[in-house]
Amino acid sequence: MSARVDVPRDLRIRSRWGPHVTTLRYLALFALVCLFLIPVYVLVVTALKDPSQVSPRQMWQLPDALSLDTFRTVWPKLETGFRNSLVMAVPASIISSVLGAANGFVLSKWRFPGADIVFPLILFGMFIPYQSILIPLRQVLSDAGLTNLTGLALVHIIYGLPITTLIFRSYFASISDELIDASQVDGAGMLRTFAYVAVPIALPAFAVSIIWQFTQAWNDFLFGIVVVTRATHWPVTVALNNTAGSQVVPYHEAMAAAALASIPTLLVYILMGRFFMRGLMAGALKG
């Protein structure tokens, strides 16, 4: 493996324009960051304003005084939906990741006859537009009495499988077969090889998969409104939609609600991002 060598600064090969190029590059990047952050700026600034100061004309202005009042008024409207979404999205993302891990493991490391046909079939699920299955889906779920959060979680688990399977299959494909062979020779069958050897090294894939699945399930609106009948079971996205009101648009409330609703996905990203780190395979194979 390549060891990193620390070369003293004055020994590096440099271009004459090197420092300027770097400065320019960072300036350009900073400009782009600002551009992309404009909506976030408006969202945060508006949410923090006093209701009297909120109007499209003053959209760009900073608040005269910081006020959390809007958050306070909006929270009761969101609370149930927020809790519903948590109860639905957390298990949905975990279960669909675990199932995806199992699929990926079997498809890349414990091959069975026909694996090359099964995998594309699973992937195919990714390309089916939601809208095209909406009506039969709803029909099946109401026949099964699942027009509630459980049903919604189930939909997200199943709709997540193609992508989680793809994530884990690619990840396991990059892992040496000898590790799996070693586990077999050591006496582990398929399940124990999966549980003891494959899952522990797949944490980075779990991070990717859970972040992706959680974001999908949390941000989904379409399934939420179609699958779930009772208002008490609506996920946060539906609740968020309802804060927008019918005649007057209370911008500040909509913005505050949107800000609140986006916190969990951010948190998941920040927490799971730690597992993106490389080096989980360190030392498994030669040197």
Next chain:
Amino acid sequence: MEPVGIRLQGVTKRFKGHVLAVDNVNLEIEPGEFMVLVGPSGCGKSTLLRVIAGLEEVSGGRVYLGDEDVTTKLPQHRDVAMVFQSYALYPRMSVRRNMGFGLRMRRTEKTERDRRVDEVAHILGLERLLDRRPGALSGGQRQRVAMGRAIVREPKVFLLDEPLSNLDAKLRVTMRAQLSLLHQRLGITTVYVTHDQVEAMTLGQRVAVLRDGVLQQVDTPTNLFRHPVNLFVAAFIGSPSMNFVQGRVANGSVNFADVTIPLPAGSALAGSDRQVVVGIRPTGFTTATGDGMPTMKAVPDVVEDLGDERYIHFDVDAPRVDTEATRAAVDAKSAEDILLLPEDRARFTVRLPVDTPVTAGQPVTLAVSPERLHFFDPESGATL
């Protein structure tokens, strides 16, 4: 535990796309024996090892461990331990858990497991490393952990797949000696795969030479060296390789270039008149002393001093032997014998004592012992 033997009966392995990796191999490995499978890359030696482990299904033939037919048994039920080329340590487990994994999978009690891991760690000098993860170990340490993981299990059979190939040259020599000691101490039947014929010769009680999935010869290192059954084995075994030259047998002597050497007494070739391939080991020459031994003249163009011995290289005025067999054998040993010379002339390497006065460009007379000559059929490559 009594060591068990391994018996391969007509083992054939055909991969998808009809690549014949192992072709009808019959091999009997004695209980407690150290058997080395050797051959150039792609000769099927690793596949054969994986067949014994159960990691590859056979396309034909049977595999026996002791008296038990394990042909259709899963690897986890075969009670064999394997050391992989990449070591394949479990990266998220400590050294202790790596070594104890096999026992854990076989539901050995934790106290017993720890006792055995400690014992083996002591043998291999791994006591201080037990709580580390493989990532925090050096290459040599990882190699020992991989060995330890196999030993702890006290398996029926040890399978090693080029376990030393990722170590640097010095460490490899040390570990080679360690492996020999370990085998003497444990007495477990061991099958060792390598492409390195030096490793094969030094470690194996017997060595099986494979080429293109076909077993060429199974014998002790000495016999392989002295009595190769064909051109391939002769060219593959020994470093530097055997020298080959096209020659002709007639009237009880063999003739190549301007050299005539009488056939050794009782040679099967006496009385025949035919084209042959003559093979002479680099060690088959001495500097002529005039005691009646047949001689040949040589003008070395390269002299290599290795401290206590000296290699000279020279052209021989006779056609080079270039058959598939010699090429296959040479390819295997890196590019040791890259030919930067006239295509049509044979080239010899000769080992001489370091005090022999030779310089590049100066003619020297070499004596050849007729007993050290090997003869092969130019067509089939078989030893005559």
